[in-house]
Amino acid sequence: MGLDIQSEIDVVKVASSKINQVDFENLAFGNVFTDHMLMCDFKDGKWERPTIKPYEPFLLDPSAKVFHYGQAIFEGMKAYKDDNDDIWLFRPDENLDRFNKSATRMAMPEVPEHIFIDGLKEILKIEKEWVKKGLGNTLYIRPFMIAIGTGVIAQPSTQYRFMIILSPAKSYYSGEVKVIIAEHYSRAANGGIGAAKAAGNYSAQFYPTKLANDQGFQQIIWTDDATHTTLEEAGTMNVFFRINDTLYTAPTSERILDGVTRKSLIDLAKREGINVAVQPVLVSEIVEAAKNGSLKEIFGAGTAAVVNPIVGFSYQDVYYELPKTENSIALELKEKLTNIQHKLAEDTFGWTVKV
Amino acid sequence: MGLDIQSEIDVVKVASSKINQVDFENLAFGNVFTDHMLMCDFKDGKWERPTIKPYEPFLLDPSAKVFHYGQAIFEGMKAYKDDNDDIWLFRPDENLDRFNKSATRMAMPEVPEHIFIDGLKEILKIEKEWVKKGLGNTLYIRPFMIAIGTGVIAQPSTQYRFMIILSPAKSYYSGEVKVIIAEHYSRAANGGIGAAKAAGNYSAQFYPTKLANDQGFQQIIWTDDATHTTLEEAGTMNVFFRINDTLYTAPTSERILDGVTRKSLIDLAKREGINVAVQPVLVSEIVEAAKNGSLKEIFGAGTAAVVNPIVGFSYQDVYYELPKTENSIALELKEKLTNIQHKLAEDTFGWTVKV
Numbered sequence: 171m172g173l174d175i176q177s178e179i180d181v182v183k184v185a186s187s188k189i190n191q192v193d194f195e196n197l198a199f200g201n202v203f204t205d206h207m208l209m210c211d212f213k214d215g216k217w218e219r220p221t222i223k224p225y226e227p228f229l230l231d232p233s234a235k236v237f238h239y240g241q242a243i244f245e246g247m248k249a250y251k252d253d254n255d256d257i258w259l260f261r262p263d264e265n266l267d268r269f270n271k272s273a274t275r276m277a278m279p280e281v282p283e284h285i286f287i288d289g290l291k292e293i294l295k296i297e298k299e300w301v302k303k304g305l306g307n308t309l310y311i312r313p314f315m316i317a318i319g320t321g322v323i324a325q326p327s328t329q330y331r332f333m334i335i336l337s338p339a340k341s342y343y344s345g346e347v348k349v350i351i352a353e354h355y356s357r358a359a360n361g362g363i364g365a366a367k368a369a370g371n372y373s374a375q376f377y378p379t380k381l382a383n384d385q386g387f388q389q390i391i392w393t394d395d396a397t398h399t400t401l402e403e404a405g406t407m408n409v410f411f412r413i414n415d416t417l418y419t420a421p422t423s424e425r426i427l428d429g430v431t432r433k434s435l436i437d438l439a440k441r442e443g444i445n446v447a448v449q450p451v452l453v454s455e456i457v458e459a460a461k462n463g464s465l466k467e468i469f470g471a472g473t474a475a476v477v478n479p480i481v482g483f484s485y486q487d488v489y490y491e492l493p494k495t496e497n498s499i500a501l502e503l504k505e506k507l508t509n510i511q512h513k514l515a516e517d518t519f520g521w522t523v524k525v
Numbered sequence: 526m527g528l529d530i531q532s533e534i535d536v537v538k539v540a541s542s543k544i545n546q547v548d549f550e551n552l553a554f555g556n557v558f559t560d561h562m563l564m565c566d567f568k569d570g571k572w573e574r575p576t577i578k579p580y581e582p583f584l585l586d587p588s589a590k591v592f593h594y595g596q597a598i599f600e601g602m603k604a605y606k607d608d609n610d611d612i613w614l615f616r617p618d619e620n621l622d623r624f625n626k627s628a629t630r631m632a633m634p635e636v637p638e639h640i641f642i643d644g645l646k647e648i649l650k651i652e653k654e655w656v657k658k659g660l661g662n663t664l665y666i667r668p669f670m671i672a673i674g675t676g677v678i679a680q681p682s683t684q685y686r687f688m689i690i691l692s693p694a695k696s697y698y699s700g701e702v703k704v705i706i707a708e709h710y711s712r713a714a715n716g717g718i719g720a721a722k723a724a725g726n727y728s729a730q731f732y733p734t735k736l737a738n739d740q741g742f743q744q745i746i747w748t749d750d751a752t753h754t755t756l757e758e759a760g761t762m763n764v765f766f767r768i769n770d771t772l773y774t775a776p777t778s779e780r781i782l783d784g785v786t787r788k789s790l791i792d793l794a795k796r797e798g799i800n801v802a803v804q805p806v807l808v809s810e811i812v813e814a815a816k817n818g819s820l821k822e823i824f825g826a827g828t829a830a831v832v833n834p835i836v837g838f839s840y841q842d843v844y845y846e847l848p849k850t851e852n853s854i855a856l857e858l859k860e861k862l863t864n865i866q867h868k869l870a871e872d873t874f875g876w877t878v879k880v
């Protein structure tokens with residue numbers, strides 16, 4: 171979709187880039203931002219002209235709705251640079267689609283493609299030096315929208331701000347990840363906002379995760395809130411279980427995020443001839459499979475980490491260590507997916523989009 | 526508790542008050558703010574010195590955690606002025622206690638009493654002209670805390686901002702309130718954050734409430750998310766049902782907010798010799814009571830509205846209109862409670878606290 175008059179973007183560039191102050195070999199995830207940001211406000215029922223301008227703090231009224239009622243959604247995406255210095259996105263249409271589904275669920279306006287996608291491409295062209303070549307180097311993309319209208323009454327805002335900020339990244343997680351299966355705390359309600367990438371879903375996890383950390387576990391595998399018998403997500407990721415040579419993952423629902431990495435891994439696994447069963451996964455099945463040795467792998471899937479292998483889990487105070495696997499499906503799929511993302515392997519799915 | 530060195534408050538006053546520009550007879554709830562605000566930041570593991578300064582927008586980084594992960598909590602309170610021009614608070618210790626419970630659940634630091642309570646009293650003394658005499662006139666108080674630390678990684682912030690802003694108010698709701706009993710959407714999960722006054726709980730209600738509005742209902746009565754068979758809250762309020770001459774309300778839980786107005790109404794009703802049954806309330810019981818005529822009243826209870834009578838409810842596409850009641854317990858309790866709050870009746874409970 172081309173830029174029309176309505177979607178033209180004002181650009182104000184920094185006087186001098188801070189890129190030379192950044193140590194690209196030692197990046198903590200999500201802490202360093204590029205020189206510019208995209209900002210676009212929604213007022214009087216319509217989106218204003220987007221602006222790309224120097225990354226900087228902005229003013230908000232103390233009664234801004236985002237502070238009081240949590241109207242805030244986001245997406246996580248990445249940009250990749252190939253050996254020809256071309257920059258690529260991975261399934262950006264999926265992120266736009268999910269962003270707008272989140273917007274609807276949070277009573278926020280949809281962001282049109284010419285702002286979200288064309289705006290993203292425009293800022294990526296300006297920040298192209300921040301996208302580094304090489305497997306593992308990415309530019310993490312954070313589109314988000316917040317309610318900036320004022321007033322301490324619990325009603326949707328009439329004013330919103332859509333922004334895109336960019337953060338150069340290595341990989342998200344490191345070290346061994348042990349998880350605990352949730353027996354009390356929950357991530358989402360039936361009829362709630364679990365399927366939306368809403369800010370409030372994440373802070374709700376911090377306290378239970380801290381309790382898990384205190385017990386020596388890095389993440390929680392979330393279960394359904396009513397019975398705690400079915401497995402739903404791992405931390406902020408979708409989760410896969412390998413029993414013998416079949417991958418199991420829960421179907422998406424109003425409690426489970428429709429992850430782009432999740433759906434890509436399913437398609438990729440199927441192409442590779444791996445059995446994939448998208449069905450409710452019971453805690454009891456996984457415990458039984460761990461006991462009888464048929465549980466080979468568990469891994470999280472998400473944009474930031476891509477694939478995050480889990481080495482063991484705790485349930486009802488019993489720790490189940492997974493066997494060391496010679497032929498890890500998790501690592502195989504991760505390699506194949508990141509090769510597609512970085513344009514090191516043929517993209518037979520048509521997932522990659524050139525900026 | 527007196528102010529010690531640590532809790533001293535810096536005060537910067539406005540050059541001239543905007544109070545004369547405010548039409549106190551025609552106030553929309555939560556839209557007008559007083560001249561000053563209290564601000565206090567948490568950094569390096571401790572609370573800094575609070576400041577009372579002119580109400581104004583403040584700067585936040587685009588990657589502030591409140592925008593991305595929704596770490597944000599608040600309280601709702603009111604100040605009242607009696608005929609001697611003294612200013613009173615209503616059970617402020619309960620709000621502080623709940624605020625800090627919310628903080629814990631959202632992995633945020635507790636705010637100490639010398640900042641929350643003493644800071645509130647201090648700003649109220651400065652803004653005393655904004656508290657108007659007369660039943661129905663109040664100064665709505667909004668203490669809140671947001672995560673201001675930066676970084677797009679889903680982990681708790683290390684920096685927070687506690688604020689108090691003040692808004693002169695008449696009553697919150699007006700007109701007839703018809704409600705719809707939730708059959709699909711939900712407010713809270715088991716093991717979730719429903720008992721916390723967390724920002725994300727409110728935006729999660731906006732979309733379902735909009736759908737209810739479109740059908741001609743002002744609010745939703747929320748049910749348990751697993752079975753939708755028990756009644757939990759009404760909109761952003763606790764809810765009471767009067768069957769014959771007994772008041773029923775659900776016990777608080779991790780899904781239901783421990784409302785200060787709710788617990789005060791329970792105590793007040795008991796003092797007045799009214800039967801109060803704090804027990805799970807089934808949808809089926811209320812529908813049956815509506816059918817056989819024993820359901821006399823339904824009302825919401827919360828700080829903003831105090832008591833909000835409901836004229837009828839819809840369930841499974843059937844609308845049940847409540848009878849006109851000559852002797853409304855809702856209105857009787859509202860009058861008695863607001864009289865205590867405004868110091869027009871003796872406070873036998875010791876609930877009111879002089880500023």
